[in-house]
Amino acid sequence: MIPANSFEEYTWQLDKRVGSFPESKELYEQLYAMARQPENAKSIIVCTQRYNIYKIPDDLGALFGKMYLFEPRGPYSQDHPSRVAFEAYLKTLGLNLLPCYIPNRLAAAKAGLGKFGRNNFIYDSRHGSYVWIDAWVVDRELVYDAIEEELSLPACNDGCNKCVEACPTKAMTGEFSMDRGRCVAHLGWNAKDLPDEETRAQMGLWMYGCDACQDACPLNQDKFTATDDLPLLAEYEKYLTLERLLEMDEDTYIEHIQPRFWFIGKDGLWLWKCNALRSMINSGESKYHGLIKQFCGHEDSWVREMAQWGCRMLGLSV
Ligand code: SF4
Numbered sequence: 530m531i532p533a534n535s536f537e538e539y540t541w542q543l544d545k546r547v548g549s550f551p552e553s554k555e556l557y558e559q560l561y562a563m564a565r566q567p568e569n570a571k572s573i574i575v576c577t578q579r580y581n582i583y584k585i586p587d588d589l590g591a592l593f594g595k596m597y598l599f600e601p602r603g604p605y606s607q608d609h610p611s612r613v614a615f616e617a618y619l620k621t622l623g624l625n626l627l628p629c630y631i632p633n634r635l636a637a638a639k640a641g642l643g644k645f646g647r648n649n650f651i652y653d654s655r656h657g658s659y660v661w662i663d664a665w666v667v668d669r670e671l672v673y674d675a676i677e678e679e680l681s682l683p684a685c686n687d688g689c690n691k692c693v694e695a696c697p698t699k700a701m702t703g704e705f706s707m708d709r710g711r712c713v714a715h716l717g718w719n720a721k722d723l724p725d726e727e728t729r730a731q732m733g734l735w736m737y738g739c740d741a742c743q744d745a746c747p748l749n750q751d752k753f754t755a756t757d758d759l760p761l762l763a764e765y766e767k768y769l770t771l772e773r774l775l776e777m778d779e780d781t782y783i784e785h786i787q788p789r790f791w792f793i794g795k796d797g798l799w800l801w802k803c804n805a806l807r808s809m810i811n812s813g814e815s816k817y818h819g820l821i822k823q824f825c826g827h828e829d830s831w832v833r834e835m836a837q838w839g840c841r842m843l844g845l846s847v
C-alpha cells in the first residue's frame with residue numbers, strides 16, 4: 530500500500546520518451562493522465578500475481594505474449610473471480626474504489642513488490658518478470674509500505690544488454706527506453722493501418738503481444754516453471770490457429786476472440802487477419818501459401834495489401 534499522487538517520475542519518464550521518440554508523441558500523450566489521480570484519492574493498493582506457473586503450448590507462446598493468455602481483468606479468465614472477490618472485500622472495509630488508471634509497474638516498484646529491469650518490466654526474485662500487476666486507488670489513508678528509495682537501481686546484471694539485442698523491431702534502443710510506436714505489442718493490437726514493409730518482416734510471428742525482451746532475460750531463466758494447466762484454455766485454444774483466425778467470420782470473432790483479447794476492438798477482425806497473414810508469411814512455411822494467395826482478393830484493402838506483400842516476399846504468383 531502506497532500513498533496516492535506519488536507518480537511525478539512517470540511524467541518525467543514520459544517527457545524523456547517523447548524527446549527520444551517524437552514520432553510516437555501522440556501515443557505517449559494518452560499516458561500522462563495516469564500520473565494524476567482524482568482529488569479524493571488517498572492510497573493505492575498494489576498486488577502482483579505470478580503467471581509463470583501456467584503451461585503455454587509452444588505454438589501459442591510463439592504467437593501470443595504469455596501474459597495476455599492469462600490476464601484476469603476479463604470475466605473469461607479463471608483468475609477474474611478472485612479479483613472481483615478482492616474488490617468486494619475492499620468495499621466491505623468501507624473503501625471506495627476510484628475509477629482511474631495509474632502506472633501499475635511504477636506503483637509495484639514503489640510498493641516494494643519488485644524492481645525494474647532495464648527492459649521496463651518489473652521483476653520479483655521468485656517469478657522474474659512473469660507477474661501480473663493490479664492496482665486499486667482508494668479514498669482512505671492507510672498504513673503504507675516502505676517506498677523504495679532508489680527506484681532507478683535496476684534488478685539487472687551488470688553489463689547485460691540481452692533485452693535490447695532481442696527486440697525484433699529495435700523499439701528498445703537502450704536501458705529504460707522503448708519506442709512505443711515500434712513495439713510489436715503496440716503494432717499488433719493498436720494499429721490503424723499496416724506497418725511499413727521492413728517492420729512487418731521484423732515483427733516475425735507475434736500476433737498479440739511480444740515476449741522477446743522478457744524471454745531473452747537472464748533474470749527470467751528457469752522462472753517460467755509451467756507446472757499447471759492454463760485454466761479455460763481448452764475453451765478457446767481451437768480458435769487461435771493462424772488458419773482459423775485468418776478465415777474467421779465476424780460472429781465467431783465477437784463471441785470467442787474479442788471478449789478475451791479485447792485490446793483489439795470489435796471492429797478489429799481485419800487486424801487479426803492481417804496479423805495472421807504476416808505471421809504466416811514470416812513463418813516461411815509453404816503450407817500457408819494457398820491461403821496467402823487466396824486472400825490477395827479479399828474485400829478488405831489492408832488484408833489484401835498484406836496478402837499481396839506476402840506473395841511478393843515469397844515469390845508466389847497470384
Ligand atoms: S515487447 Fe517485443 S517489440 Fe516491444 S520492446 Fe519488448 S522485445 Fe521489443
Ligand code: SF4
Pocket residue numbers: 646647648649684685686689690691692693745746747748
Ligand atoms: S535482459 Fe539484461 S538488461 Fe535486460 S532486463 Fe534482463 S538483466 Fe536487465
